Amino acid sequence: MPADRPPFEDIYRDYLGRIYAYVRAQVGTSADAEDITAQVFMNAYQAYARFEARNTTPSAWLFRIARNATLDHFRAHGRRERLRRTIEHQPMPEEDPAGQAEDHIQYRALLLQVAQLPERQRDAISLRHSGLSFHEVGRLMGCSEDAAKMLYHRALRALRELVQKERA
Amino acid sequence: MSEQEEELEVQALQRQLDDAFETTRPRPGFDDELWLRMQSSRPAKSRLGDAFAGFWEGIREVPAVPAAAVAAVLVVAVGIGIFAYSGLGRGGGGAATSSALSEGASRNYATGTFGRLPTPVFNGGAKSAPTSQGLADTASPEYLGPVQLTWTGKLDLTITTAPVFRYHEPSTNTADQFATALGAVLRERPAGFLGSYSASTYTLKVRGTVQSPQSSPAFFIFSSLSMPPIDAAGAGPSDLADIFLAQHSLSPQWSYAVAVDGSGDPVKVVYQRQFDAPGYGPAFLIDGSARRTGIEVDLSNNRPVLVSGLLPVSLDVASYKVVSAADAIQSAVASSGQGVSATPAPTVKLTQAELVYVLVPAGDHSFYEPAFLFSGSFQLDGKSFLKQVLVPAVDPSQRSP
Numbered sequence: 001m002p003a004d005r006p007p008f009e010d011i012y013r014d015y016l017g018r019i020y021a022y023v024r025a026q027v028g029t030s031a032d033a034e035d036i037t038a039q040v041f042m043n044a045y046q047a048y049a050r051f052e053a054r055n056t057t058p059s060a061w062l063f064r065i066a067r068n069a070t071l072d073h074f075r076a077h078g079r080r081e082r083l084r085r086t087i088e089h090q091p092m093p094e095e096d097p098a099g100q101a102e103d104h105i106q107y108r109a110l111l112l113q114v115a116q117l118p119e120r121q122r123d124a125i126s127l128r129h130s131g132l133s134f135h136e137v138g139r140l141m142g143c144s145e146d147a148a149k150m151l152y153h154r155a156l157r158a159l160r161e162l163v164q165k166e167r168a
Numbered sequence: 169m170s171e172q173e174e175e176l177e178v179q180a181l182q183r184q185l186d187d188a189f190e191t192t193r194p195r196p197g198f199d200d201e202l203w204l205r206m207q208s209s210r211p212a213k214s215r216l217g218d219a220f221a222g223f224w225e226g227i228r229e230v231p232a233v234p235a236a237a238v239a240a241v242l243v244v245a246v247g248i249g250i251f252a253y254s255g256l257g258r259g260g261g262g263a264a265t266s267s268a269l270s271e272g273a274s275r276n277y278a279t280g281t282f283g284r285l286p287t288p289v290f291n292g293g294a295k296s297a298p299t300s301q302g303l304a305d306t307a308s309p310e311y312l313g314p315v316q317l318t319w320t321g322k323l324d325l326t327i328t329t330a331p332v333f334r335y336h337e338p339s340t341n342t343a344d345q346f347a348t349a350l351g352a353v354l355r356e357r358p359a360g361f362l363g364s365y366s367a368s369t370y371t372l373k374v375r376g377t378v379q380s381p382q383s384s385p386a387f388f389i390f391s392s393l394s395m396p397p398i399d400a401a402g403a404g405p406s407d408l409a410d411i412f413l414a415q416h417s418l419s420p421q422w423s424y425a426v427a428v429d430g431s432g433d434p435v436k437v438v439y440q441r442q443f444d445a446p447g448y449g450p451a452f453l454i455d456g457s458a459r460r461t462g463i464e465v466d467l468s469n470n471r472p473v474l475v476s477g478l479l480p481v482s483l484d485v486a487s488y489k490v491v492s493a494a495d496a497i498q499s500a501v502a503s504s505g506q507g508v509s510a511t512p513a514p515t516v517k518l519t520q521a522e523l524v525y526v527l528v529p530a531g532d533h534s535f536y537e538p539a540f541l542f543s544g545s546f547q548l549d550g551k552s553f554l555k556q557v558l559v560p561a562v563d564p565s566q567r568s569p
Contacts, residue, residue, distance in 0.1 A: 007433050007468050007469055008433070009393075009468055009469065009471075009473070010469075012199075012203065012206075013199075013393070016194070016199055016202070017192075017193045017194070018189075020192070020193060020194045020198075021188075021189045021190075021192040021193065022189070024192050025188075025189070025192075030194075030195070033194070034194060034195075034198060037194065037202070038202050038205065041202060041206060042205070042206055045206045106184075106188075107184070107187060107188035107191055107192060108192075110184055110185065110188045111188055111189075111192060114185075125185065126189075129182075129185045129186055129188070129189040130189055156178055156181060156182065157178065159181065160177060160178060160181050163181065
C-alpha cells in the first residue's frame with residue numbers, strides 16, 4: 001500500500017457518519033440511507049486499491065461515489081415516488097426503535113426539507129454541510145468554485161422559503 | 169423583512185444545517201454490521217478464503233496423456249516476479265497431522281487400506297495465472313497457450329511409497345463444536361456453510377468440503393470493528409498472528425512454515441501446512457493455484473481483520489505406492505502441446521520439482537493425495553512466467569480410472 005494512502009479502515013471510521021448524513025439528506029429515510037451508504041462503502045472498498053491519493057482527497061473520492069450511488073438509487077426507484085412516500089410517512093413513528101434514537105426530530109425535518117429541493121440545490125447544500133470546500137463541491141458538481149458558491153446560496157434561500165412555508 | 173434580518177435567518181439556517189449534518193448518524197451497530205458485510209464480500213483474490221473456495225478454480229482439465237502413467241496432469245503457469253512471500257522456513261511444531269494421527273503412527277500405517285483412490289478431477293484447465301501466490305492483486309497478463317516442456321532439473325526420489333490422508337466430511341455438529349470451543353454462538357446455517365456464528369468481536373463461518381470448485385473444509389473469522397488490536401510491543405506480524413491464534417486456541421496442530429506478505433494492507437501471515445512424507449520430508453499442501461495453504465491471518469494496524477484456514481478434521485492415513493521419478497518427469501513433459509494455437513508454443517525448461525499434497529474431494533470421505541509439482545520459468549513477449557506442472561504421485565494402478 002502506498003505510504004500516502006491510509007488504511008481503508010481509517011477512512012471507514014472517519015467518513016461513515018458523514019456519508020450517511022449526506023445520503024440521508026438526499027433520500028429522506030433512514031432505511032434508504034443505510035442501503036445506499038452500504039453500497040457506497042462496498043464500492044469504495046472494492047475500488048480502494050485504485051484510489052490515488054495524489055489525485056484527490058479521500059473525502060472528494062468518497063463523496064463522488066456517494067453522489068453516484070444516490071443518483072443510481074433515484075434512477076432505479078424514481079425520485080418523485082420515493083419522496084412522496086417519504087413525506088407521506090413523515091408523521092409516522094420510525095418502525096425501527098433504533099432509528100427513533102438516531103435522529104433529532106428537528107434535524108430530521110430539516111433534512112427532509114433539503115431532500116425536497118431541486119437536485120443541484122440539494123446536492124450543493126448536502127456536500128457543503130458534509131464538510132467539503134466550495135472548490136470540492138464545484139469539482140464534484142462539474143462547475144467552478146464561484147458557481148458552486150452561488151448555487152449554494154441560492155439553495156439556502158430556497159430552503160429558507162420551504163422552512164417558512166412549512167411553519168406557516 | 170429587512171435584508172439584515174434575512175441574512176440573520178440564513179445564518180441561523182446554516183447553523184441548523186451544520187448541526188443536522190453533524191448529528192445525523194446511522195443507528196448504533198450499523199457500522200459493525202456493514203464492516204462485517206464488507207469483510208465477507210472481499211474480492212476472492214484478496215483473501216485466503218478464496219484459496220480454499222477456489223481451490224481448483226481456473227485450472228483446466230488437461231487431456232489424458234495416452235498410455236501415460238498418470239490419468240491427469242494439472243498445469244499452472246504463474247507470473248513470476250510478483251511473489252511476495254517472505255520469512256519461509258520456520259518450521260512449526262506439533263504433530264504431523266490431526267489429533268487422530270500420532271507422529272509414531274504415521275510411520276507405520278498400512279498400505280493401501282483406503283482401496284483404490286479417486287483420481288483428481290480438475291475442473292478448470294491449464295491456468296497461466298497472473299497470481300502472486302494469491303497475496304496481491306497485481307494483474308499480469310495470462311498466458312493460456314500451449315508450451316513445449318523439457319526437463320533439465322534433478323529429481324532424486326528415494327521413496328517408493330507416500331502417505332495418503334483421508335477425512336470424514338465434517339458435519340454441522342463438527343462445526344458447532346469448533347465454534348463452541350471458540351466461544352461463538354450459532355446464528356444461522358446459511359446456504360453453503362455448516363454454520364454462521366457470532367462472538368463479541370467477530371463473526372465465524374464454517375464450511376465443509378466444496379466439491380466444485382474443490383476446496384477444503386474451512387473456517388473464516390470476520391472481525392468486527394470492536395475487535396481490538398493485538399498489543400505486543402515490538403512484535404512483528406507473525407508474532408501478532410501467533411498471539412491471536414494462541415488466544416483463540418487456533419494454533420496449527422500440524423507442521424507448517426510461516427510466510428509473511430507485508431506488501432499491502434492488510435499484512436498477511438500464512439501458516440503453510442506440511443504433510444510428513446517419510447523418507448522425503450515435509451511436503452506442502454497446495455491449492456489449485458499451486459499456492460501453499462493452511463491458516464491465514466490478515467492484520468491491519470495490528471488488528472486481525474480476517475482469519476481463515478483449514479477446519480481441523482480427524483485424518484486417517486495409509487501408505488500408497490508412488491510413481492518413479494522417471495515416470496513423473498515423463499508425465500510432466502508429456503503435458504506439452506495442450507490447446508490449439510497458431511503461433512509456435514514457447515519452450516519451457518522445467519528445472520525444479522517437489523512433492524506436494526492436493527485435495528481430492530470424494531463425497532463422504534475426501535483425500536489429501538501426494539503429487540509432484542514441477543516448475544520452470546520462461547519469457548513470452550517480454551514478460552516472465554513460471555510454468556508449473558502438477559502430476560499425481562500415486563501409482564495409477566492404485567487409483568480408480
